[in-house]
Amino acid sequence: MTTTAGPLTATELIAIREDFPLLERTVRGGRPLVYLDSAATSQKPECVTDAEQDFYLRRNAAVHRGAHQLAEEATEAYEKARAAVAGLVGVDAGEIVWTKNATEAINHVAYAMSNATLGRGGEDAAALRLGPGDEIVVTEAEHHANLVPWQELCARTGATLRWLGVTDEGRIDTGTLGVINERTRLVAFAHASNVTGAIAPVAAIVAAAHAVGALVVLDACQSVPHLPVDLRALDVDFAAFSGHKMLGPTGIGVLYGRADLLAAMPPFLTGGSMVEVVTMESTSYAPPPQRFEAGTQMVAQTVGLNAAADYLAELGMSAVAAHEAVLTEHLVRGVAGIDGVRVLGPTDATDRLGVVAFDVAGVHPHDVGQVLDDAGIAIRVGHHCAQPVHRRLGVHASARASVGIYTTHAEIDVFLEHLAGVRSFFGLGGSRG
Amino acid sequence: MADAMEQLYQQVILDHAREKHGYGLEQGAAGESFQVNPTCGDEVRLRVHLADGTAAPVIERVSWEGLGCSISQASLSVLSDLVAGADVARADELTETFRALMSGRGQPLDAEREEMLGDAGAFVGVAKYPARIKCALLGWMALRDALAHALTAEPSIVAPDQEKS
Numbered sequence: 001m002t003t004t005a006g007p008l009t010a011t012e013l014i015a016i017r018e019d020f021p022l023l024e025r026t027v028r029g030g031r032p033l034v035y036l037d038s039a040a041t042s043q044k045p046e047c048v049t050d051a052e053q054d055f056y057l058r059r060n061a062a063v064h065r066g067a068h069q070l071a072e073e074a075t076e077a078y079e080k081a082r083a084a085v086a087g088l089v090g091v092d093a094g095e096i097v098w099t100k101n102a103t104e105a106i107n108h109v110a111y112a113m114s115n116a117t118l119g120r121g122g123e124d125a126a127a128l129r130l131g132p133g134d135e136i137v138v139t140e141a142e143h144h145a146n147l148v149p150w151q152e153l154c155a156r157t158g159a160t161l162r163w164l165g166v167t168d169e170g171r172i173d174t175g176t177l178g179v180i181n182e183r184t185r186l187v188a189f190a191h192a193s194n195v196t197g198a199i200a201p202v203a204a205i206v207a208a209a210h211a212v213g214a215l216v217v218l219d220a221c222q223s224v225p226h227l228p229v230d231l232r233a234l235d236v237d238f239a240a241f242s243g244h245k246m247l248g249p250t251g252i253g254v255l256y257g258r259a260d261l262l263a264a265m266p267p268f269l270t271g272g273s274m275v276e277v278v279t280m281e282s283t284s285y286a287p288p289p290q291r292f293e294a295g296t297q298m299v300a301q302t303v304g305l306n307a308a309a310d311y312l313a314e315l316g317m318s319a320v321a322a323h324e325a326v327l328t329e330h331l332v333r334g335v336a337g338i339d340g341v342r343v344l345g346p347t348d349a350t351d352r353l354g355v356v357a358f359d360v361a362g363v364h365p366h367d368v369g370q371v372l373d374d375a376g377i378a379i380r381v382g383h384h385c386a387q388p389v390h391r392r393l394g395v396h397a398s399a400r401a402s403v404g405i406y407t408t409h410a411e412i413d414v415f416l417e418h419l420a421g422v423r424s425f426f427g428l429g430g431s432r433g
Numbered sequence: 434m435a436d437a438m439e440q441l442y443q444q445v446i447l448d449h450a451r452e453k454h455g456y457g458l459e460q461g462a463a464g465e466s467f468q469v470n471p472t473c474g475d476e477v478r479l480r481v482h483l484a485d486g487t488a489a490p491v492i493e494r495v496s497w498e499g500l501g502c503s504i505s506q507a508s509l510s511v512l513s514d515l516v517a518g519a520d521v522a523r524a525d526e527l528t529e530t531f532r533a534l535m536s537g538r539g540q541p542l543d544a545e546r547e548e549m550l551g552d553a554g555a556f557v558g559v560a561k562y563p564a565r566i567k568c569a570l571l572g573w574m575a576l577r578d579a580l581a582h583a584l585t586a587e588p589s590i591v592a593p594d595q596e597k598s
Contacts, residue, residue: 366504
């Protein structure tokens with residue numbers, strides 16, 4: 001495959017799809033699969049599963065222990081993966097902590113602050129302590145993974161949770177940036193919403209946070225698989241993303257932390273592998289990132305994620321973004337153009353990803369998903385782990401179509417054609433049938 | 434649309450989803466339950482109203498309100514029709530029979546049990562879709578829970594935030 005700056009050519013897209021055997025299968029009695037649920041989880045190219053298999057069949061050993069050759073090779077693979085992922089998002093390998101998913105990555109930060117508040121980590125971690133009067137700021141558009149850990153942290157420390165609002169269009173309301181004030185200690189927000197698809201005004205939020213000395217946590221789950229992301233340039237202090245949404249395996253997530261912050265953080269999970277000296281009375285901890293990688297690690301998954309990161313890097317994230325921008329335009333305009341269907345999020349393709357949630361008037365999302373599934377079209381239905389933003393936009397739940405690097409224009413056509421027939425199937429806006 | 438969808442969304446289901454028999458919470462309930470389907474956030478609050486002057490408890494009617502898909506709403510509507518006038522043993526029997534239908538992977542029950550279920554027999558197609566079985570059972574879970582509250586000394590009205598989902 002060649003790296004291009006513009007959208008993919010038809011030939012390139014065919015070549016990409018050939019890397020994903022699952023896309024060739026049929027569902028529901030022989031219908032070709034139209035997979036529009038990449039925001040939930042991406043499909044995997046064969047190179048990812050090959051890499052995992054090769055690791056298990058030829059190099060499997062415990063990492064960071066043992067003096068034998070296999071242990072050396074496994075450790076090398078594990079650390080090479082760290083460097084590959086770090087390279088993809090523009091940071092140093094030592095700033096990447098492996099976690100089992102993005103949720104755990106966010107909890108690492110929340111529990112480090114919680115433990116610092118209890119005195120763990122000593123004076124080095126004093127800047128992470130929280131108490132009554134301190135504030136944590138999130139947004140109304142967060143996935144529960146970037147909301148509930150902060151609610152819990154506030155409950156444990158006496159800090160107060162506040163949030164930036166969301167506009168009727170589903171974007172973060174920059175008019176509410178005044179919520180960030182001198183009491184704010186941390187600001188956590190999603191780079192791109194998993195419901196509205198809106199890309200956050202990162203620079204404005206980071207500037208407001210840093211102006212008052214608050215730390216910034218970026219939930220980059222939706223952005224890293226679809227956009228060029230340079231965490232250093234974005235100037236965030238922490239970031240979390242998941243392997244399985246970026247063509248990699250499940251069971252592997254990533255926490256990025258600025259080197260000096262990781263060095264100051266007390267651990268969340270403790271036990272084997274993350275220590276220096278252990279006596280019956282106390283323990284000293286390994287430097288980051290090992291300090292945050294307790295217990296046997298998901299080595300094969302890191303190797304799979306390495307292959308995924310290499311695959312994306314070879315395509316070029318600019319090319320990925322350019323391809324998906326064209327699809328996004330087609331998808332969002334198409335959905336917005338159907339009678340009785342409302343897009344929950346921006347209706348143009350500017351500063352948004354190809355994650356399009358929508359409400360079909362008079363038809364529950366579950367029922368929308370069911371009739372589309374019958375046509376072989378896989379979309380997400382429900383609240384997408386983001387109940388508050390649904391409430392904000394005046395709905396209980398929604399249906400959501402989302403694109404990936406392997407999505408075609410023709411697949412979106414099939415989806416739009418069937419979506420247009422959903423209301424009439426349920427006896428609305430026309431005759432059934 | 435294809436036949437599979439016509440089988441799943443039988444006209445009787447679409448009619449019940451629209452008509453929602455029993456919809457609208459009423460006062461004077463002997464027991465109440467609030468149930469949530471955590472996968473989609475759908476919810477129902479259902480109340481059981483017992484008849485006066487009967488030796489054994491008899492369900493006079495149920496009343497309910499909720500948000501949900503056509504399958505869950507239709508199931509609640511059908512349930513309201515089926516259990517009105519039923520004693521507790523009959524309500525349990527109906528619940529078990531409906532559960533049996535839902536675990537049948539789309540196979541119909543025997544004639545006697547089909548007869549017992551009436552309109553609820555139309556949900557046979559739901560059992561082919563594992564993700565939707567919970568939708569159809571939501572109301573029945575609420576009924577069982579509300580009856581348990583009604584028949585014990587437990588407080589009959591429970592706030593949603595105290596309920597487990």
